[in-house]
Amino acid sequence: MAANKNSAAVVIIKRGGGGEEAGHHGGAWKVAYADFVTAMMAFFLLMWLLNATTEQQRAGLADYFNPTIVQRSGADGEDVEEGILHSIEDSLPDTHLAGDFEEVAKQVQDQLTGSGAESMQMTNLLRHVVTRMTDEGLVIELADLTDEPLFVDDTAQPQPVLNELARLLARVLGQTRNDLAVTGHVRSYPDILQSSPVWALSDARAHAVRNLLDQGGLPDKRVQRVTGFADRKHREGNPMSPANNRIEVILLR
Numbered sequence: 574m575a576a577n578k579n580s581a582a583v584v585i586i587k588r589g590g591g592g593e594e595a596g597h598h599g600g601a602w603k604v605a606y607a608d609f610v611t612a613m614m615a616f617f618l619l620m621w622l623l624n625a626t627t628e629q630q631r632a633g634l635a636d637y638f639n640p641t642i643v644q645r646s647g648a649d650g651e652d653v654e655e656g657i658l659h660s661i662e663d664s665l666p667d668t669h670l671a672g673d674f675e676e677v678a679k680q681v682q683d684q685l686t687g688s689g690a691e692s693m694q695m696t697n698l699l700r701h702v703v704t705r706m707t708d709e710g711l712v713i714e715l716a717d718l719t720d721e722p723l724f725v726d727d728t729a730q731p732q733p734v735l736n737e738l739a740r741l742l743a744r745v746l747g748q749t750r751n752d753l754a755v756t757g758h759v760r761s762y763p764d765i766l767q768s769s770p771v772w773a774l775s776d777a778r779a780h781a782v783r784n785l786l787d788q789g790g791l792p793d794k795r796v797q798r799v800t801g802f803a804d805r806k807h808r809e810g811n812p813m814s815p816a817n818n819r820i821e822v823i824l825l826r
Contacts, residue, residue, distance in 0.1 A: 670748045674826050677749055678711040681824060684745045685713060698737055710751070710826045713742065715782070716808070716819040723818070727770065729777035731785060739782060742822060743789025752797045754823040755779045755786075761804040761812035776801030782820045797825065 670677045682704045701723065703714040715738055717723050723735040731739075746753065757779030759771050779799045787793045809816045 670750075674710075674751070675706075677751070678706060678824060681711060681713075681745055681749065685742075698734065698741070701734065701738060707823075708826075709754075709823060711824040713822045713824065714819055715742075715822070717815045719815060722815065723820070724778060724781075727774065729774065729781045731781055735782070736785060739785030740789045743786045743791040746786075746822070746824065747791055749824060751795075752825045753786075753791075753795050754798045754800070754821075754825060755783050755796060756800045756802055756821045756823070757782075758802050758806055758808075758817060758819050758821070759804055760815060760817040761807075763813070771803035772801060774801075775803050778820060782822065786822070 670680055685699065685702050685704055700718060701715050701721075703716065705712050705714070715723060715735070721732075721734055723732055723738075724730060725732060757775035757777075759775045759778070762769050762771065776799075779801055783793075783796055783799050786796070804812060804817065807814075807817050808819065
């Protein structure tokens with residue numbers, strides 16, 4: 574049968590979407606936008622962390638991702654974190670600090686505030702240390718923490734943490750020429766005790782720290798006085814708070 578010449582031919586028009594290039598642009602902007610949002614979230618999180626943390630905490634966080642701790646076994650069976658002390662000791666100058674007292678004191682403070690700590694362990698060690706300037710000189714306070722006292726119970730026997738602190742302190746103060754004073758402070762004890770140990774204990778602890786500084790290489794002749802203040806100068810409102818147990822090493826003017 575002959576084809577119908579009058580029937581209209583069917584024309585199919587295909588409209589393209591721009592080829593491969595158009596398809597590429599259709600999804601790329603989503604990836605770029607997601608990257609931008611992620612970057613902004615990271616930026617604001619970083620800004621929040623910088624505002625919400627202390628300098629010591631930031632140093633600890635940095636060390637968590639880049640640990641530099643060297644440990645060796647000590648003669649008493651306990652790990653001596655030698656790398657902790659060396660991280661701060663190696664940053665000290667080889668010559669004695671000189672100059673105006675405020676300048677010297679500032680350099681000592683910088684070494685003892687945790688800003689130079691290169692490990693989480695060093696940061697934790699320096700939690701015991703508080704420094705302040707007074708008319709007498711630079712006061713370096715070594716204090717008990719709730720979870721880590723400096724002495725064994727109610728004695729003058731140093732804990733390992735105090736041995737490390739004294740060694741570090743002897744190294745830092747060994748770079749100065751000023752004389753020193755050591756004072757001991759303890760918490761109050763209940764009145765029901767027949768004999769309060771505060772005077773003898775504060776004096777014994779002050780002398781224990783003086784001995785540790787001497788063993789750390791600090792010349793004993795630089796210590797001008799060792800004093801026990803018993804429980805007469807509290808740091809906390811509660812007289813019996815362990816936070817009142819502390820030793821002050823004073824770099825005299």
